[in-house]
Amino acid sequence: MPTAEQFTALFEPRGVLIAGASTHPGKFGFVSLHNILASGYRGKVFATNRDGSEVLGVQTVPDIDDLPDGEIDLVFVCTPKAANPELLRACARKGITAAFLTTAGYGESGPEGRAEEDELVALCEELGILLAGPNGQGVVSTPAQLCAQIVAPYPPAGPIGVASQSGNFVSSFLNMATATGIGISRAVSAGNAAMAGVADYLGWYASDAATKVGLAYVEGIDDGRGFFEAVRAITPEMPVVLVKGGATAGGARAASSHTGSLATNDRVFDGACRQAGVSRARTVEEAFEAAATLATQPLPAGNRVVVMTTAGGWGVVTADAI
Amino acid sequence: MPTAEQFTALFEPRGVLIAGASTHPGKFGFVSLHNILASGYRGKVFATNRDGSEVLGVQTVPDIDDLPDGEIDLVFVCTPKAANPELLRACARKGITAAFLTTAGYGESGPEGRAEEDELVALCEELGILLAGPNGQGVVSTPAQLCAQIVAPYPPAGPIGVASQSGNFVSSFLNMATATGIGISRAVSAGNAAMAGVADYLGWYASDAATKVGLAYVEGIDDGRGFFEAVRAITPEMPVVLVKGGATAGGARAASSHTGSLATNDRVFDGACRQAGVSRARTVEEAFEAAATLATQPLPAGNRVVVMTTAGGWGVVTADAI
Secondary structure (H helix, E strand, C coil), X not given: CCCHHHHHHHHCCCEEEXXXXXXXXXCHHHHHXXXXXXXXXXXXXXXXXXXXXXXXXXXXECCHHHCCCCCCCEEEECCCHHHHHHHHHHHHHCCCCEEEECCCCCHHHXXXXXXXXXXXXXXXXXXXXXXXXXXXXXXXXXXXXXXXXXXXCCCCEEEEEEEECCHHHHHHHHHHHHHHCCCEEEEEECCCCCCCCHHHHHHHHHCCCCCCEEEEEECCCCCHHHHHHHHHHHCCCXXXXXXXXXXXXXXXXXXXXXXXXXCCCHHHHHHXXXXXXXXXXXXXXXXXXXXXXXXXXXXXXXXXXCCCCCCXXXXXXXXXXX | CCCHHHHHHHHCCCEEEEECCCCCCCCHHHHHHHHHHHCCCCCEEEEECCCCCEECXXXXXXXXXXXXXXXXXXXXXXXXXXXHHHHHHHHHHCCCCEEEECCCCCHHHCHHHHHHHHHHHHHHHHHCCEEECCCCCEEEEHHHCEEEECCCCCCCEEEEEEEECCHHHHHHHHHHHHHHXXXXXXXXXXXXXXXXXXXXXXXXXXCCCCCCEEEEEECCCCCHHHHHHHHHHHCCCCCEEEEECCCCHHHHHHHHHHHCCCCCCHHHHHHHHHHHCCEEECCHHHHHHHHHHHXXXXXXXXXXXXXXXXXXXXXXXXXXXX
């Protein structure tokens, strides 16, 4: 399990390296560099590119070894699979302790990719690097003004910490934050969650002063008991709202091809959430609404609720809902 | 049960009478007259007022007997309870065959009000008048450009027919229609549903050329078997989306004080919906989305569904949902 220092390197890096920066506006290596510059990230920004060309005003280098030592905490990886092991070794030599991998073709693609993913995890453990992803969309951290992701938007700052196995659901949550003004502290697309899973991110959020409520999407959980114990330890510190995909046989098949997730028994999972004090939402929209409520309202002291309404029908359906 | 001719009088009246028109902008008798004039209703508009004063440019009369014979089909009643029996007799003498009663204090207020409501139903049956309400918010009919209700908005025209035991949910549906542009044919707040219930309105919608899908909110059903038989006969003609309040003990208590509804067993109701071919939605928002989909997309020929998505997470939760 990654250390608190490694999570700090991921969410509060002193410097960021974009590995595989590109001059092509359609490439991850262009968009992520653009987002980092546009969000006003306050640390130093470095980038590599095969040709060493200038990208968005940043002078890239072809070789990581040409970058300064000890100034970079996070590498944002937009390079193809084959390049990554050597790249991560070079990053470790520079003192980098967190890597976000957008690269796909690992565990979600089949047995061969899964073996490569296992090797990647072993390598990162050997190098002392937190591996976020692979097959992830990026990481957002408003206290650091960091928008290291391959998509928009950069959300308003606020108390909600997002950890999701779907990158697009991170985007949805960030869009809802933008629409409602109820903002985000940290957000991470866990991708295949090879080394760091949703519960690991939530665990760090629980001790993070900027985060008041955790908002999670999970598709599959390899170690059900471990997940349960982890979130049960988190919820007394920080409320957690969770939405789960793959709750049905059809959804589980889709999840398997999306993030390589295994199926879980949904009723067991539901009971586990209840026991662990997790608020399980039925939809992505409902999940954000619950998180936004917990982010802006005091925690209720118990389950004694009064419904006040000027319209009878809403009183009825609200009474049904509680 | 009201006749098709009476429903036509309610939704396509040649002339409308506002009983209890008011010069005070806070009164039902002002707002409803304003809405009827503002929506561009094409029939004749009449109004009564104790003083016979002019209201919104309409010359009112104190006495219904002074109005022309055979030109008015619908009376919109904003008068207090005590005035209504004599008023309805006078309306019948003018050939009026449909009455919408906004008046509260009937069945929802207790045993005494329930007795008065029963008397009102008996009187309307005797007079040949369809009684809509009481304790209702109004009726909207876009083919007639009629907005006879005590609240905004007047929605865009379209194929969705709304029948609801909550007036405020009618407003919500009309607001969603305005927001999405997927419009409304007819909408009625059934109020206490003393004579005409949600299933009765849906039954008329099923044979209404302007309506393609029924959208209903129900709180309580006195005659479960009758409701089931009625909607089962409707769904082969027109898809019906339904949301139900009072599904829990707490909600049922709230429903009892709202519209005087009796509790139902929710699992029995759920099974009955399935057997009757009704699409039951969990929330008001979901109900409108389902109705809007049925209103704008072809009916699926079966349950073989393909999910196409560019983002994996949505594929997973959509597979879960179907």
